[in-house]
Amino acid sequence: MGILRAAAAPLASARTYTRWVYLVLGGALFMPFFVAVLVLMSLVTPWGPTPADQGGLGPEGFIGTAVAAVLGGLTGFVPGVHAVQAQIARSLLGGPLADEPRLAGADWRTRARGSCWLALLFAAGLAVSIATMVVLTDAASLALIPLLGEAPDLGQRIILVxxxxxxxxxxxxxxxxxxxxxxxxxxxxxxGAGAARLARPLLGASAADRLAAVRARAADLGERNRLAAELHDSIGHALSVVALQAGAASRVIDRDPGFARDALEAIAEQARTATAELDHVLGLLRENPGDRAPQRALADVPHLVEAARAAGTEAEYTAGGPVGEVPPVVARELYRICQEGVTNALRHGTGGPVRVRVDASDDAVRVEVANPCTARRPRRRGGGRGLEGARERVRLLGGELRAGAEDGVWRLVADIPWKSGR
Structure with a gap:
């Protein structure tokens, strides 16, 4: 049954038919370029339309297809075309491209890859469109034979001659x-499956687009972190006073109403102060969005390990390769990933050594955090957000993150490319 189910999966999958529609749409979009090129070729060359009884389009058809595909592919350089075709491919093709983040950037390299994709889509779409017409016609004519007594006269056939x-x-x-x-x-x-796999390298975001998106996300996170710090410093004290005064007033309200009245007045004053401080903090953030505190990077990972040692956990750090050459935006994200790994080790580890290793090469960098763990890690209610955040960071950088227990050791490994190549 499993073999039959697997064999029937392409027939029952909606993705098969959405990909079919996508390819046919590519053929339909290609037709204006194709017809225009054939008309121009008939005007400037001795070639003319090849009669159907001599084999269809003939050599000029194949040459025209190639020329029209190149010309149609050049439309990929038109602003906005790359984003639209990437969105359509995500919706109808699916595959690895659908799992990529939607990034707005599209430099000339990205548009060049998109142009190659359009040229291939147009040529493949034309072939699939023609084959669709032929196959549907032949299948329908064969289905009508018992009713008509003979095959309908549809001229020359291509598949069933x-x-x-x-x-x-x-x-x-x-x-x-x-x-x-x-x-x-x-x-x-x-x-369609082949097109879905090819769509990611040709329509996916480039390394430059990814780095720009990470910088934008880091800027947004920086604003949020600054807001949290300002609120903690300016309002945290006021709220603490409110909590203390309210607790004291509730304890003495029956035997010392005067003290309780004074406490309530202090609470009201602190509330007014907190409101004013909140307006002040929001005003500062609106006026000075570029004022951010320094961010930690790979160079700070040894301090992270030292802090784990200070907490009473055996920890060690090793590094290899040109770690100092990793771009700052990548180094900051990798520090947070190391931080998440060390935090999980302190929370869920068995007290054994925590090993942090950073290996950089000419085009990629790997971080690994390992620590002994129990055979079955207890699941915490509401947990897992830190690991999901690490996966989001790695995915945005075009890398891969693996985390899990194996042979009594919990490992978190992240591999991220950091050069301009894909």
Whole structure:
């Protein structure tokens, strides 16, 4: 049953048909370029339309297809085209591209890759569109043979050439048509799956786009962190006083109403002060968005390990390669990932050594945090946000994060490319 279910999956999957629609749409968008090129070729070359009985389009059709695909692909440099085609591909193709973040940047390299994608889509879309017309026509004509007594006269066929069954063979014709259609759906599923895999390297964000998105996200997080710090410093004291005064007033309200009255007045005063401080903090953040505190990076990981030692946990740090050459935006995110790994080790570890290692190469960097753990880590209610945040950081940088227990050791490993190549 498992084999049959797997074999029937492409036929029952909605993704197969959305990819089919995507390819046919590519062929439809390609037709104006294709027809225009064929018309121009007929005007400036001795070639003319090839008669159908001589093999369809002929050599000029293939040359025209190639030229039109290149010209159509150049529309990928038009502003806005890359973002639109990437969004359509995410919706209809799915695959790895759908899991990528939606980034607004599109430099000339990104548009060049998008142009290559358009050229391939147009050529493949034309082929799939023509095949769709032929297969659907042949399947329908075969299904009509038992009713009409013979195959409809549709001219020259491409897939089933001049097969006109008679007698008992006529009742097998509809099954042959259904089989032809099923085989074509499998072919479309295969082509669509290949297109979905190819879409990510050609339509996905470039390393420059990713770094720009990370910088924007870091800026937003910086504003949030600054807001939290300002609120803590300016309002935390006022709230603490309110809590103390309210507790004291509740204890003595029956035997010392005067003290309780004074405490309530102090609470009101502190509330007014807190409101004024809140307005002040929000005003500062609106007026000075660029004033941010220094952010920690890979160079601060040894201090993170030292803090773990100070907490009474055995910890060690090793580094290899050009760690100092890692871009600051990547180094800051990797520090947070190391911090999450060390925090999990302190919370859930068995007290054994925590090992932090950073390895940098010419085009990538890896961080690994390992610590002994119990056979089954207890699940905390509401937990897991830190690990999800680490995965989001790594995914935005185009890397990969793995975390889990193996042979009594919990490992968190992040691999991130940091050069301009994909």
């Amino acid at each position: 001049d097969w006109n069954p008679s007698g008992a063979e006529r009742w097998a014709a509809p099954f042959a048509g259904a089989g032809l259609l099923v085989l074509f759906i499998y072919a479309v599923a295969l082509i």
